Amino acid sequence: MKLTAKILKKPIASTLIAVFFGFIVAAVILLVAGYHPGQAFSALFHGIFARPKYISNVIIKATPIILTGLSVAFAFQTGLFNIGAEGQYIAGAVSAVLVGVKLNLPPLLQIPAVVLAGVLGGTLFGWVVGYLKAKFGIHEVITSIMLNWIGLYLSNFVVASSAYHMPNSTSSYPVNESSFTMLLPNWKTSDAGMAALKQHKWLYDVMLKTDVNFGFLIAVLMAAFIWYLLYRSTKGYELRAVGFNRDAAEFAGINVNRNIVDAMVIAGALSGLAGALAITGTAPHSISTLAAFENNGFNGLSVALIAGSSPVGCIFAGLLFGGLLYGGQSVQQDVGAPTEIINIMIGTIVFFVALTKVIPVLAEKLEKRGAAHVQ
Amino acid sequence: MEVSTEYAVQMHGITKRFGSFCALDHVNLDVKKGSIHAVLGENGAGKSTLMNILYGLYQADSGEVYLNGKKTAIKNPNIAIEHGIGMVHQHFMLVDNFTVTQNIILGNEVTGKFGIIDTKKAREKVLEIVKKYGLEVDPDAKIEDISVGMQQRVEILKALYRGADLLILDEPTAVLIPQEIDELIGIMRSLISDGKTIIIITHKLKEIKASSEVCTIIRRGQYIDTVSVADVDEEQLATKMVGHAVQLVVDKTPAKPGDVIFEIDHLTVKDERGLDSVRDLSLKIRRGEILGIAGIDGNGQKELVEAITCLARAQSGTIKINGAEIQNTTPRNVIDHKVSTIHEDRQRRGLVLPFTVAENAVIEKYRTPEFSTHGKIDRTKMSLFTHKLIEDYDVRPAGCENQPVRGLSGGNQQKVIIAREISNEPDLLIAVQPTRGLDVGAVEYVHKMLVRERDAGRAVLLISLELDEVMNVADTIGIIYAGTIVDSFPQGQVDENTIGLLMAGGKLNETDSQNP
Numbered sequence: 001m002k003l004t005a006k007i008l009k010k011p012i013a014s015t016l017i018a019v020f021f022g023f024i025v026a027a028v029i030l031l032v033a034g035y036h037p038g039q040a041f042s043a044l045f046h047g048i049f050a051r052p053k054y055i056s057n058v059i060i061k062a063t064p065i066i067l068t069g070l071s072v073a074f075a076f077q078t079g080l081f082n083i084g085a086e087g088q089y090i091a092g093a094v095s096a097v098l099v100g101v102k103l104n105l106p107p108l109l110q111i112p113a114v115v116l117a118g119v120l121g122g123t124l125f126g127w128v129v130g131y132l133k134a135k136f137g138i139h140e141v142i143t144s145i146m147l148n149w150i151g152l153y154l155s156n157f158v159v160a161s162s163a164y165h166m167p168n169s170t171s172s173y174p175v176n177e178s179s180f181t182m183l184l185p186n187w188k189t190s191d192a193g194m195a196a197l198k199q200h201k202w203l204y205d206v207m208l209k210t211d212v213n214f215g216f217l218i219a220v221l222m223a224a225f226i227w228y229l230l231y232r233s234t235k236g237y238e239l240r241a242v243g244f245n246r247d248a249a250e251f252a253g254i255n256v257n258r259n260i261v262d263a264m265v266i267a268g269a270l271s272g273l274a275g276a277l278a279i280t281g282t283a284p285h286s287i288s289t290l291a292a293f294e295n296n297g298f299n300g301l302s303v304a305l306i307a308g309s310s311p312v313g314c315i316f317a318g319l320l321f322g323g324l325l326y327g328g329q330s331v332q333q334d335v336g337a338p339t340e341i342i343n344i345m346i347g348t349i350v351f352f353v354a355l356t357k358v359i360p361v362l363a364e365k366l367e368k369r370g371a372a373h374v375q
Numbered sequence: 376m377e378v379s380t381e382y383a384v385q386m387h388g389i390t391k392r393f394g395s396f397c398a399l400d401h402v403n404l405d406v407k408k409g410s411i412h413a414v415l416g417e418n419g420a421g422k423s424t425l426m427n428i429l430y431g432l433y434q435a436d437s438g439e440v441y442l443n444g445k446k447t448a449i450k451n452p453n454i455a456i457e458h459g460i461g462m463v464h465q466h467f468m469l470v471d472n473f474t475v476t477q478n479i480i481l482g483n484e485v486t487g488k489f490g491i492i493d494t495k496k497a498r499e500k501v502l503e504i505v506k507k508y509g510l511e512v513d514p515d516a517k518i519e520d521i522s523v524g525m526q527q528r529v530e531i532l533k534a535l536y537r538g539a540d541l542l543i544l545d546e547p548t549a550v551l552i553p554q555e556i557d558e559l560i561g562i563m564r565s566l567i568s569d570g571k572t573i574i575i576i577t578h579k580l581k582e583i584k585a586s587s588e589v590c591t592i593i594r595r596g597q598y599i600d601t602v603s604v605a606d607v608d609e610e611q612l613a614t615k616m617v618g619h620a621v622q623l624v625v626d627k628t629p630a631k632p633g634d635v636i637f638e639i640d641h642l643t644v645k646d647e648r649g650l651d652s653v654r655d656l657s658l659k660i661r662r663g664e665i666l667g668i669a670g671i672d673g674n675g676q677k678e679l680v681e682a683i684t685c686l687a688r689a690q691s692g693t694i695k696i697n698g699a700e701i702q703n704t705t706p707r708n709v710i711d712h713k714v715s716t717i718h719e720d721r722q723r724r725g726l727v728l729p730f731t732v733a734e735n736a737v738i739e740k741y742r743t744p745e746f747s748t749h750g751k752i753d754r755t756k757m758s759l760f761t762h763k764l765i766e767d768y769d770v771r772p773a774g775c776e777n778q779p780v781r782g783l784s785g786g787n788q789q790k791v792i793i794a795r796e797i798s799n800e801p802d803l804l805i806a807v808q809p810t811r812g813l814d815v816g817a818v819e820y821v822h823k824m825l826v827r828e829r830d831a832g833r834a835v836l837l838i839s840l841e842l843d844e845v846m847n848v849a850d851t852i853g854i855i856y857a858g859t860i861v862d863s864f865p866q867g868q869v870d871e872n873t874i875g876l877l878m879a880g881g882k883l884n885e886t887d888s889q890n891p
Binding site for chain 1: 684706707708709710711718724725726727728729730734738739747751
């Protein structure tokens, strides 16, 4: 009983239980809808793991939501609810396109310039939210939801503008090729590259059939960086102190307002980075007219929740989420079940993760009951 | 003890466990009808748990409760109320913008046709009880407009209105000034002369002596003794409560004050509503001196501290430490000028609860080269530093530096704050309500620390709502009323009643004044 309690107290245990229950509920729904859950799940796993290409696509799909997840998780750790990751992501993508289409430098200069532009776009959105909160006490949820829409229409405005609109399409021009962050983008499509890749079946699959890019590596590095920032630096100490107890932080001489702005700026930068890397790393390397949100930021909310706001946890939560999103398509293709089933499953997992706050409490009860028996 | 109808309440062999923690272990309580019975114990001794069982809020794991000689199962507060038990909680349960009458009848309204409240009838009924027991209170006043002492009367009226014969008063004097305490004791007397029975929960010995006939002592969930109050003195009660001899009077040598190092001159501060809550306040503190400020809550103490620590703006006036003006700067500047503050609200202002003890211990120092270089925190140094503080200040559990401070008991949390503030080696140490919610042993410890720091040549500003604390610890006693220091006296040259009068806004006759 003690051991069970101990294991249950670990946050990862709660999360795994939540994921498990998510699958169970999805199975029930599949059954009710007249599909075979076993077949659906096997299609799902097949769609995630069966081919190197699939795995690669899952990672590509996971990259932006790991970063927006980090953005949300970081904000959580500093006491802020960054529901504006969506808008910051869009701001990042738009800024990257604004610069990447017009600028054409050698890749070594071009890539940093384009990515930095995206980061700055997200930063600006984050700063507005932080500044309004620090200066006027306006709640970040209000302002960031408004900025999400501003981001959406800003994006559509840029797509429609004559300088960026690609004729006969619903998109902007793609950014110049020198901005691309795929792995060896030119070599792999050259004859020599093709020939070399043909030697290795799976490399060929991954390199040529997917937009394998550096984004994931950067996302992992950012997760490590955010962990260090939060838990090993004086800045992170301040940010967390303000997040946990603003009154005590203020009383101890920490500048609360500056830290609120800083926290939103960093959160915005992370989401902006996600947007920029999506532009530089994956086709079509452009922004399109948006009728609705693409959810790269909102999915980050779920990722952060599943990860329990742990920066490193965001990598795994992002991969899980990416896997479900990508593998879910196979469920539709192979079994004919609607992708909504996958969305329900994701929703259920997030719901159960939210519920798992209960599990450590239950564990404590279990422990006490055990102790009472000993007496 | 035998069960008899002579007793209003008999609780025998009450045991209550919370998980593996035994809050009450075979505790007995026998309360004679028509008496005032005190239940004495430190914080966490189990006295509130015992009362909550009597009131039906908790169920005992074993043991019996007899009311008027009859075994009774009190499964919930409604049953308790049916049996004529009324409870006045330490924190009042009143609706601020309702009138006295509305609060008293709340949940038990007198209704006429169509369920409409018959205000007139209700008011008459309330007035009847008011008259009967001499509980003077205006039935039409709003709760937010009456004093805390009056609010307490409303709580008692509420219980009486519901037909209580047995009143449980939980720490009733915590919020009252001496005069109000005397009045409360008067009310209690008039209630028992009418045949009511009163149980008073407290850790204040003086009040037990003044009010009660019998006292039951509980220590760490164990039943210790039941004594006739007339036969014991305060020291004996304290020893029974704590388990070892305690010093009730703070042991200190006369102050050897040095130069004035802290000076407030004509300070005015507005509160959140824009009203002057500190008005034209001036004070001075010397090195090696403890200035105690006594006053009723809400007379500007909070805003005074906020102005000194730069959380609130000073409208006018100056605050000087070592000659430097610090008003309207930043909290960090104040700390840098060697002012350290033990805040009254340790969980809101004093500690970041999810942080570890070590993280809390360096909250004013994490940026110094001692704990960080180039923006990187040295967690090892932080732990070592805290480990030593924990040892020096006997924070328990030992070696808790990397545990969340949330897990510590209130007394140990306070020790962490005190250790941290003193480790800043301040010139001025401000202690606001430093012993609030602490048990007798911890109170003694905090007072000792304040005196020790005074003797180390620091200026100490003690602001407390506990008059005894100010009178015992301070070298100079200032009384704050309506935002200004109305008078001040050297320790020992003023009595409780004089201070009580000044705290309530009264004026001394010229001839009474002991300090020109």
